[in-house]
Amino acid sequence: MKKIKVGLLGCGAVGTSVYELIQKNQDKYYALLGAEIEVVKIVVHSLDKKRPSIPNQLLTLDPNEVLEDQDIDVVVEVMGGITDAKDYVLKALKNKKHVVTANKDLMAVYGQPIFELGDQEQKLVLFEASVAGALPVIGTIKNDLASNKINKVMGIINGTTNFILTKMFDEGLPLDLVLKEAQDLGYAEADPTADVEGLDAARKIAILASISFNTRVVLDDVYVEGISKIATDDIEYAKQFKSTIKLLGIAIVNDGKVEVRVHPTLIPLNHPLAKVDDVYNAIYLEGDAFGDLTFLGKGAGGFPTASAVVGDILTIGKNILNPVSKIKNCTCYLDLPIKTIKQVESHYYIRMIVADETGVLSKIASVFAENNVSIDSVIQKKLANKKAELVLLTDRVEEDNFMKAKVGIESLITVDSVTSILRSEKEN
Numbered sequence: 017m018k019k020i021k022v023g024l025l026g027c028g029a030v031g032t033s034v035y036e037l038i039q040k041n042q043d044k045y046y047a048l049l050g051a052e053i054e055v056v057k058i059v060v061h062s063l064d065k066k067r068p069s070i071p072n073q074l075l076t077l078d079p080n081e082v083l084e085d086q087d088i089d090v091v092v093e094v095m096g097g098i099t100d101a102k103d104y105v106l107k108a109l110k111n112k113k114h115v116v117t118a119n120k121d122l123m124a125v126y127g128q129p130i131f132e133l134g135d136q137e138q139k140l141v142l143f144e145a146s147v148a149g150a151l152p153v154i155g156t157i158k159n160d161l162a163s164n165k166i167n168k169v170m171g172i173i174n175g176t177t178n179f180i181l182t183k184m185f186d187e188g189l190p191l192d193l194v195l196k197e198a199q200d201l202g203y204a205e206a207d208p209t210a211d212v213e214g215l216d217a218a219r220k221i222a223i224l225a226s227i228s229f230n231t232r233v234v235l236d237d238v239y240v241e242g243i244s245k246i247a248t249d250d251i252e253y254a255k256q257f258k259s260t261i262k263l264l265g266i267a268i269v270n271d272g273k274v275e276v277r278v279h280p281t282l283i284p285l286n287h288p289l290a291k292v293d294d295v296y297n298a299i300y301l302e303g304d305a306f307g308d309l310t311f312l313g314k315g316a317g318g319f320p321t322a323s324a325v326v327g328d329i330l331t332i333g334k335n336i337l338n339p340v341s342k343i344k345n346c347t348c349y350l351d352l353p354i355k356t357i358k359q360v361e362s363h364y365y366i367r368m369i370v371a372d373e374t375g376v377l378s379k380i381a382s383v384f385a386e387n388n389v390s391i392d393s394v395i396q397k398k399l400a401n402k403k404a405e406l407v408l409l410t411d412r413v414e415e416d417n418f419m420k421a422k423v424g425i426e427s428l429i430t431v432d433s434v435t436s437i438l439r440s441e442k443e444n
């Protein structure tokens with residue numbers, strides 16, 4: 017009886033859960049495949065760590081015990097990082113092994129060469145866990161929704177920042193306090209930069225845009241802004257506009273061009289993504305046949321991520337037992353241009369400190385009008401020392417026009433400073 021032999025690279029939060037899930041649900045996998053899935057080797061950094069659920073004889077420090085073992089069918093890369101992970105994945109493919117990876121950092125930068133080698137060697141490269149953990153979006157977009165042309169992907173794809181923004185909204189706490197709590201709860205890394213500054217979400221939206229629009233989008237193509245400048249005042253004004261603030265990844269195809277960005281976004285409280293709180297992730301898609309679809313669930317954590325990894329192992333297992341005629345990992349058959357952020361259209365939120373005197377608002381409105389920016393709504397709050405805080409929402413406008421207006425506003429002597437600018441989404 018054929019066994020599907022698996023080598024794991026990494027045995028941390030995800031690797032351990034992958035091993036445990038395979039043991040736990042082996043009966044089901046055997047019934048579905050007609051073959052056992054066996055983890056035969058696990059590569060780690062340290063043999064001294066306590067790993068109560070893992071048999072010691074499976075552990076090794078030598079990656080070649082996985083990469084060069086002729087009996088291993090599937091290499092599962094759950095170690096993270098880029099350089100070693102890329103070398104090991106490429107070596108696994110050269111050595112005729114199928115690959116599963118949970119590594120968004122790797123796929124957002126080196127997806128193309130990895131797919132090309134997989135195609136050349138006729139080995140599958142599956143990466144469902146690399147975006148939004150348990151949410152089954154990658155396989156769904158590549159297979160079940162392949163009949164569609166997808167024109168929009170938008171989502172909350174970073175649990176850490178969603179936890180932080182939810183707490184800031186619900187409890188009125190400042191970002192640094194909530195970040196500390198997120199670190200204490202294990203939701204944020206000791207170095208939270210990748211999450212807070214939007215890089216983690218940028219990698220995921222690059223992957224989602226590539227597979228959704230069938231054109232290569234890499235990390236460098238993504239405009240990225242994190243949440244580190246969001247103040248409690250912005251959250252309070254958002255509430256007054258019956259809105260909330262979420263870190264969104266947004267990718268849109270329009271007129272044959274791709275826009276792809278990550279930034280904090282003001283969204284109305286009745287928007288479907290406004291209700292996605294805490295560490296939950298959600299991904300919204302628009303396609304020409306299915307209309308719209310939303311996926312909601314746990315985007316991280318050992319078992320939710322292992323759910324996606326083991327799903328990929330099962331897909332490969334089926335393929336090993338009943339091979340498809342030709343493997344084509346890369347689905348990017350287009351080469352669409354990427355818009356600059358200046359070309360992107362959005363609604364805008366702008367907060368500024370101004371002189372508390374008559375005519376200030378009309379001067380600001382004139383600068384906006386000169387740049388074809390129209391104002392949707394205004395909140396004004398009196399401050400001490402004859403100052404006022406002015407917060408405006410604009411109608412939809414090209415970023416280039418809005419930023420020219422901002423420069424004009426900053427040059428008005430009645431305007432002290434522009435303290436915050438956010439983009440805003442009104443529709444889904």
Ligand SMILES: NC(=O)c1ccc[n+]([C@@H]2O[C@H](COP(=O)([O-])OP(=O)(O)OC[C@H]3O[C@@H](n4cnc5c(N)ncnc54)[C@H](OP(=O)(O)O)[C@@H]3O)[C@@H](O)[C@H]2O)c1
Binds near residue numbers: 028031094095145
């Ligand atoms: N954690 C999540 O919720 C989650 C969700 C989605 C995707 N992912 C992705 O899944 C991957 C793994 O994440 P994780 O949270 O499981 O990471 P982790 O807990 O830090 O575990 C990494 C594992 O890889 C081993 N390792 C790291 N570098 C190695 C190297 N150069 N050679 C040999 N072994 C090495 C470590 O060995 P030691 O144990 O000996 O230190 C450890 O077992 C990452 O790409 C991550 O982005 C994670």
